[in-house]
Amino acid sequence: MNIFVEMKEKPTIFKSKEYLDHRFIPETLPHRDEKITSIAKYWVEALSKITPQDITIYGKTGTGKTAVTLYAKNQLEEVAQQNNLNIRIEYIRCTDYNTEYQILAKLCQLLGKPVPFRGWTKAEVVNTFRNLFKSNSLGDDLILIVILDEIDVILKNDGDNILYTLTRTDNVSITSISNYVDFKRFIKPKVKSSLRDREIVFPPYNAQQLVDILQERSKLSFNEGAISDGVISLCSALAAKEEGDARYALDLLKTSGEIADEKESDVILEEYVKEAKDRIEHNKIIDIVMTLPIQQQKVLEAITILTQKKEEITSGLLYEVYQDLAKNDKVSYRRLFDFINELEMLGLISANTISRGRGRGRTNIITLQCDTDLIDKALMYKN
Ligand SMILES: Nc1ncnc2c1ncn2[C@@H]1O[C@H](COP(=O)(O)OP(=O)(O)OP(=O)(O)O)[C@@H](O)[C@H]1O
Ligand SMILES: [Mg+2]
Incomplete structure (x- = not known):
């Protein structure tokens, strides 16, 4: 038999794996209502055609910063569209675009005015970006919210020029996301003072909160009866120890499921979770050493x-x-x-x-x- 057909037909305890993927944004984000509201409280100004204040979001890895921000983005886009408002929210991950030039070029492209990703002078790109707000094509009432995720990367790599340019452009509001509370030490006082931001801190999840998160996701991902409550509590407890990291909790659950499939078991046993933990740790060490x-x-x-x-x-x-x-x-x-x-x-x-x-x-x-x-x-x- 064809190897792919064979693999595809193998029995699996997963109903659908995509819901355990990091990129999937769930429809509900348990224990983050308050954070969603905090962001919305500032962004809502855009509905009255006022440029929202800048926001800075801090929190350790896996505390839901990216998921919550993207959730809020979807919500605002929905209402802006319904009301025919000229609001754009663009998401940039600074690991993908890590210089001022690249970010501005990406923003121009997203807003429908592509510029080459290299070759122009920085001033040319800055001007093109700024002109977007003056041109009739986008309307002079455009409000742009730029989400700069993993902002530490650009600050270390390219300094704070991007923040300077964005804060000095009318009708642009910045939402930055960082793992480090002290990332502002990379920002010069001049820029800091034009970034009049509000701070939102995401605390780590505790074990019980992680249980709720995993329960939601596992209903979508696994066949009924494939996981016992013990498995979810164990994944949550282990992840709560790892600084309340929801991504790690999800990884544990997914890897445990894969181990169950390998063993041709139709339930996940608690011992698989322990095996999953070792496997994830091993892979992490191998990644670190290889790089x-x-x-x-x-x-x-x-x-x-x-x-x-x-x-x-x-x-x-x-x-x-x-x-x-x-x-x-x-x-x-x-x-x-x-x-x-x-x-x-x-x-x-x-x-x-x-x-x-x-x-x-x-x-x-x-x-x-x-x-x-x-x-x-x-x-x-x-x-
Ligand atoms: N409250 C929640 N409910 C459901 N899933 C969640 C929740 N919080 C986080 N997650 C999930 O956990 C994973 C990690 O979350 P997210 O990527 O938002 O973390 P982060 O704070 O941005 O981490 P990092 O600093 O590493 O980028 C994602 O798959 C996300 O969907
Ligand atoms: Mg993130």
Whole structure:
């Protein structure tokens, strides 16, 4: 039989997987009514032809910032259309468009005045963008709400020019979304003062809230009887520990379902959730390791080798083994310490300074924080 037909016909506990996808925006967002209302309270001004105040949304990963904002966007678009109002809400993810030029070019394109994505001067793009508001084609009463999701990326990559330009364009309101409360340190005072924004904070979800979220989504996604209450509470409890991340909760549920399918079981057992957790963690580590710069990988490889040999890993010993692996491209001993710090921040290793006793100074002892096999596997993909 054709492999695809075979796969397609395999029994599955999923009714439809798309509802567990990150990009799917549910019709109801439990426990976020208040946040939806907060955004609406500012945006509603647009219905009276007043440019809304700028908004800044903060919150940790998976707290519903993107979903809630897009939900509010759909709602406003609906009423604007019904009332024939000249309101546009455009969503830009700054990981996709991460310079002022790119964002303005994208906005021009979305508003029906395409400009080339490279080659023009920035001033030309800025002018084209600003002229959109003067031209008759879009009407001089256009109100534009620009959602800048993951704004930290552009601030780090390209600075705050985009905010400057947008705040200095009449009839433009900015809604920025950030993971970090302190992202404004990347904004110059001049720009900060023209960004007269209101702040909305999204708290992490607790376990019970995650249960409600998962219950809604699982009704759409799984066959009846495929999941027990225990499974949903376990996914929620695990995700509540991971800083109340709804995306992680959904991933756990989806991966548990996939494991059930692999095992040809028509229900998800709690033990599958634990397996799913390990699998997600493994994949995360593999992703991190694969995307490390090459010299950093060599350092990690050296740590893995020494761990397998059950050696006590001091920075001196590590540098010796690393030098052998890196050969001509090796970094300096001093730079090695930056690498150690970075690997520690990624949670791959831990480094503890210990005192060797009087007169013998202090030494850094490094321990690998994950499975050596896993690192081996991840490094193998790369090579
Ligand atoms: N209240 C909710 N009800 C239903 N689903 C939700 C809710 N909150 C979040 N989700 C779902 O959880 C996932 C993560 O949410 P979202 O992408 O909005 O998080 P975020 O805060 O934007 O995270 P990040 O900072 O990582 O971008 C999405 O699939 C979203 O649909
Ligand atoms: Mg988001």
